[in-house]
Amino acid sequence: MRPRLFVVTGPSGAGKGTLIRALAECRPDLAVAVSATTRPRRPGEEDGRDYHFLSEDEFQRRVDAGEFLEHVTYVSGHRYGTLREEVDRILASGRSCILELETQGAKEVQATAPDAVTVFVQAPSFDELERRLRERATESAGEIGERLELARSQAEEAGDFDHVVTNAAVEQAVEELGALVDRALGEPSAAGKLRAP
Numbered sequence: 001m002r003p004r005l006f007v008v009t010g011p012s013g014a015g016k017g018t019l020i021r022a023l024a025e026c027r028p029d030l031a032v033a034v035s036a037t038t039r040p041r042r043p044g045e046e047d048g049r050d051y052h053f054l055s056e057d058e059f060q061r062r063v064d065a066g067e068f069l070e071h072v073t074y075v076s077g078h079r080y081g082t083l084r085e086e087v088d089r090i091l092a093s094g095r096s097c098i099l100e101l102e103t104q105g106a107k108e109v110q111a112t113a114p115d116a117v118t119v120f121v122q123a124p125s126f127d128e129l130e131r132r133l134r135e136r137a138t139e140s141a142g143e144i145g146e147r148l149e150l151a152r153s154q155a156e157e158a159g160d161f162d163h164v165v166t167n168a169a170v171e172q173a174v175e176e177l178g179a180l181v182d183r184a185l186g187e188p189s190a191a192g193k194l195r196a197p
């Protein structure tokens with residue numbers, strides 16, 4: 001089967017990372033691309049596993065060299081981006097590639113790689129999203145507020161993506177995501193169709 005590019009997007013705290021990791025763990029035909037970021041490392045995070053942690057200068061150098069498939073500056077002021085070489089390496093190994101992106105980057109990929117399958121992951125409610133962000137406690141109160149505000153505007157964008165998965169119960173959401181992947185892998189490429197006119 002031809003490997004494909006999957007984009008999982010949605011608000012911070014919806015559980016994108018958890019779902020993707022759970023899915024990739026049980027599926028050797030999928031791999032998650034490691035993004036680059038300028039944000040500081042959180043406790044427990046590893047360079048090269050969770051992110052490629054880059055300085056501002058190094059990130060900009062790679063932007064200038066055209067090494068990113070997409071890149072954004074997030075509400076926090078930190079930069080995030082997908083390195084082309086990450087995606088190419090995974091696809092060349094015969095595996096499908098999953099990207100975890102906020103919505104602006106996801107739209108950029110939709111425009112440049114129309115064959116990508118996009119999935120918007122949402123929490124069952126804003127109260128639950130807030131609870132998850134506070135429980136994770138990796139951001140300051142101000143940053144959590146910014147992420148929640150962003151989530152409200154992002155919710156209106158859900159319809160711009162191919163699929164929406166509501167992450168109420170992780171196991172069920174992983175199953176749903178896996179089923180979407182299976183269906184997409186069984187489908188012929190839509191690239192020609194979508195690139196028209």
Ligand code: 5GP
Pocket residue numbers: 010011012016035036039070071072074080081082100101102104105106
């Ligand atoms: P966090 O700081 O919580 O790890 O990530 C913040 C947001 O950035 C999340 O919504 C995450 O999905 C998104 N993100 C992570 N990597 C990338 C990337 O390479 N590109 C874009 N556009 N967003 C990313």
